[in-house]
Amino acid sequence: MDKKPSFKPYNQGQITFLPPSLEELIPEDHIVRIVDSAIENIDTKPLYEKYEGGGASSYNPVMMLKIIIYAYTQKIFSCRGIAKNCRENIMFMWLSGMNMPDYKTIDRFRVQRMKDIIPDIFTEVIAMLHSKGYIKLEKYFLESTRIKPDAGKDSWSWVKNPKKFNEKLREKCEELLESIGEIERQENQEFGEEDLPELKAGKDIGSQSILDTADKINKKLSRKPEDSTNRWEGLKKLWRGFSGVK
Structure with missing residues (x-):
């Protein structure tokens, strides 16, 4: 008897009676x-000094800094x-609460308030x-800045050089941060004042379009394996006929 x-x-x-908190995940x-x-654990006073009193409430600068720095560690540079x-x-x-x-x-936070921090x-x-x-620094910067891997055989030797490490790392980080401005310019040119497409792409897709797509998928899934094999054999015979190959 076959097992199911x-x-x-x-x-x-x-x-669930008690939904899991983000902290637990x-x-x-x-x-x-x-x-x-x-x-x-950093001194946050310089962050808050960037704000003047009055006006509408702002997002907490500590939270904003966390999501930006974390994003950069994940090679996410687009706002x-x-x-x-x-x-x-x-x-x-979780990080943003x-x-x-x-x-x-x-x-605005990146460019106007915290550019020097x-x-x-x-x-x-x-x-x-x-x-x-x-x-790994070399992998991180190569993937983030699209520097060609062969750009100097010893170009990353500074990673193991304590005397050069801090200076070169700062240089690489500043180079990377400078490139973010170009990313924003390109996206603004592509999207204008709009956000990313997934927020609006589905507005014109009605339930019937989804059902029609599901129906097409079902027809393909229900096709027997031999159907695909026979169709492929037919195409090969047709090709032989055109090419004169027996």
Whole structure:
């Protein structure tokens, strides 16, 4: 007697008496906790001094700094990309305390309020993550800045040189941060004043379009394996006829 396969329970609409907190879902040794703890332990007075009293309330600068620095460690440099992750990524949701600043707010914070502060913090966090084995500097910067891997055989020897390490790391971090401005210019040119497409792309897709697509998929899934084999054999015979190959 054939055994039936068994599957773990799956119910998206299941209601739990006590829903899990985001805190419970973040591994203890995850890099997001390292970034969170590092920024929690810095002197935040210079951050708050960037704000004047009065007017509408602002997002907490400590929270904003956390999501930006963490995003950069994950090679997410677009302000739209950071805003998207605050809406969709559990690590960012936990780090932001479920705040969801839009991309314009993130960009203003990056350029206007913290331009002179972010490089110092970013450099030190990257240095710490490197020393603890969370990232490999050469891989991180090559993937982030698209520098050609063969750009000098010994171009990364400074990583193992204590005398040059701090200076060169700062140089690389500043180079990377400078490139973010170009990313923003390109996205603004592509999207204008809009956010990323997934927020509006589905508005014109009605339920009938979804059902029609599902029906097409079902027809393909119901096709027997031999149907595909026979069709492939037919195509090969047709090709032989055109090419004269027997």
